[in-house]
Amino acid sequence: MKVYNTLSRSKEEFVPREPGKVGFYMCGPTVYNHIHIGNARTFLSFDVIRRYLEFAGFEVNFVQNITDVDDKIINRANEEGKTAAEIAAFYSRAFIDVMRAIGVKDPSIRPRATEEIPAMIETITGLIEGGHAYEVEGDVYFSVRSYPEYGRLSGRDIEQLQSGARVSVDPRKRDALDFALWKAAKPGEPFWESPWGQGRPGWHIECTAMSERYLGTPFDIHGGGDDLVFPHHENELAQSEACSGHLFVKYWLHGGMLTIDHEKMSKSEGNFLLLKDVLEHVRPQALRLLMLQTHYRSPFDYSVERLHEATSALERIESALRNLSWAIESYAGVAVAPNDLGDKSVSWTGDLLARIEATREQFKVHMDDDFNTAGAVSAIFELVSAGNSSVKDGIYGETHRLAVIEAHDTILELLVVLGVNLLADTGEGEPAYPDGLVDLAAELTGFVGDDPAEAVDVLLGLRIEARAAKNWSLADSIRDGLTELGLVIEDTASGTRIVRK
Numbered sequence: 001m002k003v004y005n006t007l008s009r010s011k012e013e014f015v016p017r018e019p020g021k022v023g024f025y026m027c028g029p030t031v032y033n034h035i036h037i038g039n040a041r042t043f044l045s046f047d048v049i050r051r052y053l054e055f056a057g058f059e060v061n062f063v064q065n066i067t068d069v070d071d072k073i074i075n076r077a078n079e080e081g082k083t084a085a086e087i088a089a090f091y092s093r094a095f096i097d098v099m100r101a102i103g104v105k106d107p108s109i110r111p112r113a114t115e116e117i118p119a120m121i122e123t124i125t126g127l128i129e130g131g132h133a134y135e136v137e138g139d140v141y142f143s144v145r146s147y148p149e150y151g152r153l154s155g156r157d158i159e160q161l162q163s164g165a166r167v168s169v170d171p172r173k174r175d176a177l178d179f180a181l182w183k184a185a186k187p188g189e190p191f192w193e194s195p196w197g198q199g200r201p202g203w204h205i206e207c208t209a210m211s212e213r214y215l216g217t218p219f220d221i222h223g224g225g226d227d228l229v230f231p232h233h234e235n236e237l238a239q240s241e242a243c244s245g246h247l248f249v250k251y252w253l254h255g256g257m258l259t260i261d262h263e264k265m266s267k268s269e270g271n272f273l274l275l276k277d278v279l280e281h282v283r284p285q286a287l288r289l290l291m292l293q294t295h296y297r298s299p300f301d302y303s304v305e306r307l308h309e310a311t312s313a314l315e316r317i318e319s320a321l322r323n324l325s326w327a328i329e330s331y332a333g334v335a336v337a338p339n340d341l342g343d344k345s346v347s348w349t350g351d352l353l354a355r356i357e358a359t360r361e362q363f364k365v366h367m368d369d370d371f372n373t374a375g376a377v378s379a380i381f382e383l384v385s386a387g388n389s390s391v392k393d394g395i396y397g398e399t400h401r402l403a404v405i406e407a408h409d410t411i412l413e414l415l416v417v418l419g420v421n422l423l424a425d426t427g428e429g430e431p432a433y434p435d436g437l438v439d440l441a442a443e444l445t446g447f448v449g450d451d452p453a454e455a456v457d458v459l460l461g462l463r464i465e466a467r468a469a470k471n472w473s474l475a476d477s478i479r480d481g482l483t484e485l486g487l488v489i490e491d492t493a494s495g496t497r498i499v500r501k
């Protein structure tokens with residue numbers, strides 16, 4: 001398995017520290033607002049990476065923090081007349097809910113910054129003792145000059161950074177590049193007691209302290225969007241390595257940014273999209289399928305058109321799966337027209353089995369190549385097409401039936417590895433039959449049940465009777481009633497069924 005490591009700027013063979021185990025840290029949200037679609041893309045990408053590592057047999061310890069103390073949270077609290085803790089609790093809950101809604105697995109451990117203050121104080125104390133940090137009037141700064149390799153992750157030159165530091169420099173800092181590890185509390189702000197007085201941690205130290213605490217260093221993978229490479233991850237790395245004297249992280253993985261209709265997302269341009277608002281118009285699985293079609297490191301362009309295309313693609317998969325299930329269930333152990341099929345029946349089973357094997361192989365090859373989800377998805381689509389054509393004349397023997405079952409299950413299984421769980425969606429998403437079906441059966445046949453599947457049987461039975469009696473007006477009312485519900489009767493080699501148009 002190869003992964004692209006930001007630290008070496010190259011694809012490297014993935015070899016975790018401990019065989020079979022992966023320590024994975026992912027920067028979580030700062031909970032002062034609902035997350036936007038760009039954040040969602042990053043979290044989805046890393047969810048897929050984690051799921052694939054698990055599928056590949058690794059035991060993944062996935063740690064994702066929640067930053068629940070920060071200037072932005074305090075500002076929002078002041079704006080809304082609430083406490084910072086209330087704001088953080090509300091948006092943490094909203095974040096967890098929306099992640100679950102798009103099928104992102106819960107992390108193994110979800111530390112919250114405010115519950116990890118002792119670990120941060122300990123790390124800061126170590127940095128001061130090692131000469132890498134200093135205190136000024138209750139603030140503590142990291143001394144960038146004390147870590148000669150600063151800039152290594154982002155490929156920046158410390159001298160250039162220095163001359164480019166345009167911000168009005170706090171005269172208490174020894175160097176313009178030094179950044180805060182601990183901030184003294186201003187009146188009215190939340191604070192914790194520390195050796196440097198009342199205050200709160202800076203953002204960068206949180207991730208260093210929490211990842212060290214739960215994973216130990218070095219750990220295997222550190223993930224985040226590529227907007228975090230500098231300064232956040234550069235600073236995390238400097239703090240950790242300055243303090244421990246050894247490597248912090250083996251593989252740094254960064255996800256690409258998101259644009260909307262080829263424009264950078266920005267509040268002022270009015271093209272700023274919150275994930276929760278997008279989910280009001282689209283099935284989560286379609287959003288996932290869309291995002292999978294772009295490599296996680298490449299920029300991703302979101303548009304409503306692309307989302308519609310992904311929705312249609314998802315429906316093609318679902319329709320193929322229904323076709324396969326239908327064929328499997330309808331097969332009664334009697335070969336379908338074996339004489340008409342002749343040698344074709346034998347080669348079709350062989351072709352389908354070969355396609356299943358090829359799809360599994362290609363899926364693995366693509367995913368092992370730095371998680372090329374776009375390639376993996378197209379391999380699945382090839383199996384979808386092969387499965388569909390294999391049952392277009394029904395099932396013609398037990399060997400064929402078993403191959404079709406395997407094709408069906410392989411499609412579902414590989415999609416779940418990518419986090420597209422169709423079973424989860426059909427449970428509460430689009431029902432197999434619309435509500436009006438039972439009413440239609442009641443109107444035409446006096447049906448009294450409430451099970452749509454029974455209503456289908458009753459309607460199909462009535463249609464057979466109507467045709468046998470040459471009662472064309474009754475046959476037409478059945479057809480028209482179904483059309484109004486968006487349904488159609490389909491005669492196939494395996495029998496007759498009612499499906500969505």
Ligand SMILES: [Zn+2]
Pocket residue numbers: 026027028207232
């Ligand atoms: Zn972080």
